[in-house]
Amino acid sequence: MSLIVQKYGGSSVANAESIKRVAKRIVEARKAGNEVVVAVSAMGDTTDELLDLAHEVAPIPSPRELDMLLTAGERISMALLAMAIENLGHEARSFTGSQAGMITDAHHGQARIVDVTPRRVQEAIAEGAIAIVAGFQGFNRLTGDITTLGRGGSDTTAVALAAALEADVCEIYTDVDGIFTADPRVVPRARKIDRITSEEMLELAASGAKVLHIRAVEYARRHEVTLHVRSSFSNNEGTIVYNPRDGRDENGDPVEEPIIAGVATDLSEAKITVVGVPDVPGKAAQIFTLVAKSGANIDMIVQNVSAATGLTDISFTLPKSDAQAALTALTVEKEAVGFATLQHDDQIGKLSLVGAGMRTNAGVSARLFTALYESGINIEMISTSEIRISVVTRADTVQDAVRAVHAAFGLDGEAEAVVYAGTGR
């Protein structure tokens, strides 16, 4: 008997009909002889509706109360899902984050899991019941308060449960068939990836692939949880995200490392250029300390070669939503840093090529740059890791760029991919 953890996002449980459909799917897994634990998100737009209400009563709602409010969403979906399963003649028991032992720190709105003690979940499955756990939520033992895990929280709940319960697999149900070599809405010939290492998945998620949240992948990697990302609208096999050990996969087979696993794009970043920075030691440190204190997450950094003037320019990218805070923080300290002006550019796009085989294959960047050059696309910034190359271009050229690169690396499939609408949390 296998123990399966399944996660269903908001779009999979958007209304009574979808909830009944998901209930059937869960019951099928149970009937196939598995023990089943389910993590579920709030229904469809519930979270957004609750957020709207919060902003109607208070412009800046208290984080503790916001968590109390938002966790009502999963409470509703999990109770309904449990009812729907019981209506099919199988025992089900729903548990809040706190009942399921999802212990977090006290960082409201973005809490991190510090321990998972799923005693009640274990009792439920030992008694033959299907356990339904509220995604996205936990509680802090010290304060006794309810917390939420932030974006991608329900994925993280599922992975953390799978790790604590030593599940055989953690199935992440979503509205696409799995992880694709590129976004199928942009690259029609993108192929579904059958297997990918968690390291590659981490780079793809960090580079803008939205199917899995980076925190969930990190957790799965650290705790060696195998993920199966698949569609709740079909019975197709999805993408297995696995953790190689000593060069072998979860079945003991040697790991195949594709040169390129996939191409991700990201249009959510902006670029700030600090113009005319005195080219003396410590200036970069000064600038990025200011930016970090503003709460901004810096991604790529490029420092231009110093001109004869003794001045240099420093460019960096960061989430668009962090740009204003960073600009303000730098402007306030303009005198102290001694730069000339700030330039803000929110029309950039990032393209990233990810693949573990890159480590041992020369010429990947050359092939990338050639493909972009031949498509007439200008590269503005470059950054690399061991298994990733990212380039920044104009935002309006990114779609052409990803199609060109996808073809140049032989990733195009034979048929067009099927695309579903909507996204889950």
Place this chain on the structure above:
Amino acid sequence: MSLIVQKYGGSSVANAESIKRVAKRIVEARKAGNEVVVAVSAMGDTTDELLDLAHEVAPIPSPRELDMLLTAGERISMALLAMAIENLGHEARSFTGSQAGMITDAHHGQARIVDVTPRRVQEAIAEGAIAIVAGFQGFNRLTGDITTLGRGGSDTTAVALAAALEADVCEIYTDVDGIFTADPRVVPRARKIDRITSEEMLELAASGAKVLHIRAVEYARRHEVTLHVRSSFSNNEGTIVYNPRDGRDENGDPVEEPIIAGVATDLSEAKITVVGVPDVPGKAAQIFTLVAKSGANIDMIVQNVSAATGLTDISFTLPKSDAQAALTALTVEKEAVGFATLQHDDQIGKLSLVGAGMRTNAGVSARLFTALYESGINIEMISTSEIRISVVTRADTVQDAVRAVHAAFGLDGEAEAVVYAGTGR
């Protein structure tokens, strides 16, 4: 410094605007130097909407999951209320039933409070915060499961908190100005009652007055909590429901016992007559055992004088919703009981006159029957307690009856009462 527990029903927190209005009201009480604890119901129709969803996924939802689902309602309203208060510059902390220590038995959907351990509420008010507690909900220690208190649950939460915290007063905010001598929608000259004993209030609630739920009044009486029933739409003083001790009220003043405190009506009952019952010992016991086993709550019982035939008729009243079950239970055992036929009548109305002064005043029933006779209203059944007389009449005569009786006992006020729309939970 006084400790005040306030309760706001669903109609008082129906939308963001009402929540902000209630928040202001709570802050005023805090600013006046009081410690404030608030019990709040779910917003407007939330509970009904959740119930509809439940019935969409499962015709007979499991009681445990239904409680899990419905408790999301107060979670939403309490968090929003806490945010709205914090937005006015006062500290607020919301607590679920379980966080507030509302310990109940495991009877899902209709749990009874077995203990209240409001440690976190006490800490919050000791630190100067306003505590907001979810009405209607509790938890069972043995199972660790969430429970709900059933109808009138939020009133009961408020009263139980007031008792456990030894509050000076428990203010029940509603959409009417207090308890009236009769329903002002039926009797325009009904007067607001300034003070009423909990014993009288209990009889009024049991006789159909809907402003306070009978369980909450019972709890207040047993734990000697003083209630103040008032409108959340005005600043008028409402009705004080107090517990006399040794003939003195909560201020040590002698209790004034009005002959008649108020007149209540109830159109929610039906009458069943068991015709042709053998007039031998044990038949009534047999009949009412069957009815009780069907789950019906019997109210009034009348047994006709036995005729020369050796047969008698037994009539009783019960909630309309219980009638079908009782009829079925009796029909199944028709042979065993030996009755001839069953008559079912759902066109009855009940009028009750309540007043502690009745105990020491003769002639109350005579005056009641005279008033009804002079209005041409026929009495079908009569039942009395020490401080109440109830009569059953035709449903369509009840409104005339209550106006006639209200006038006959000198209860009519000088002006017409102001009537608001809507009711809270």
